[in-house]
Amino acid sequence: MQKIFLTLIILFLILHTTLTAQTEPKIADESPPLPPTQLAAIALDGAVQLRWKNSPDQNTRGYLVYYGTVSDDYLDKDAILEFSPIDAGKKNIIYIDGLKNGTLYYFRVAAYTSHVGELSREVRSRPLQ
Numbered sequence: 659m660q661k662i663f664l665t666l667i668i669l670f671l672i673l674h675t676t677l678t679a680q681t682e683p684k685i686a687d688e689s690p691p692l693p694p695t696q697l698a699a700i701a702l703d704g705a706v707q708l709r710w711k712n713s714p715d716q717n718t719r720g721y722l723v724y725y726g727t728v729s730d731d732y733l734d735k736d737a738i739l740e741f742s743p744i745d746a747g748k749k750n751i752i753y754i755d756g757l758k759n760g761t762l763y764y765f766r767v768a769a770y771t772s773h774v775g776e777l778s779r780e781v782r783s784r785p786l787q
Contacts, residue, residue, distance in 0.1 A: 764782045
């Protein structure tokens with residue numbers, strides 16, 4: 659009788675451990691990535707090309723490009739691509755088309771994982787005619 663009781667307890671503990679391991683949420687220990695560096699802007703006709711050096715964080719999933727016509731205000735919608743920010747994916751170069759020639763634009767880039775990291779330094783560019 660004791661063997662059956664001990665066997666049942668062991669089976670219960672194994673089953674409980676297995677079920678608990680499957681139902682407990684896994685908490686990601688993922689901090690926001692460092693920003694990309696060496697952001698540079700090249701003015702083009704109605705557009706700006708941005709390039710940057712990738713974030714040193716190996717967990718980086720992509721980059722968000724913020725832009726606007728006022729420094730530190732990046733909620734613009736001038737570009738043909740889409741509203742700011744623009745998800746550039748894993749690329750470290752983007753061509754933002756549909757900008758107004760002669761208008762000064764400000765740009766910053768942030769790397770992201772499951773969190774968005776700090777913004778890069780700000781650069782500015784004025785699309786040419």
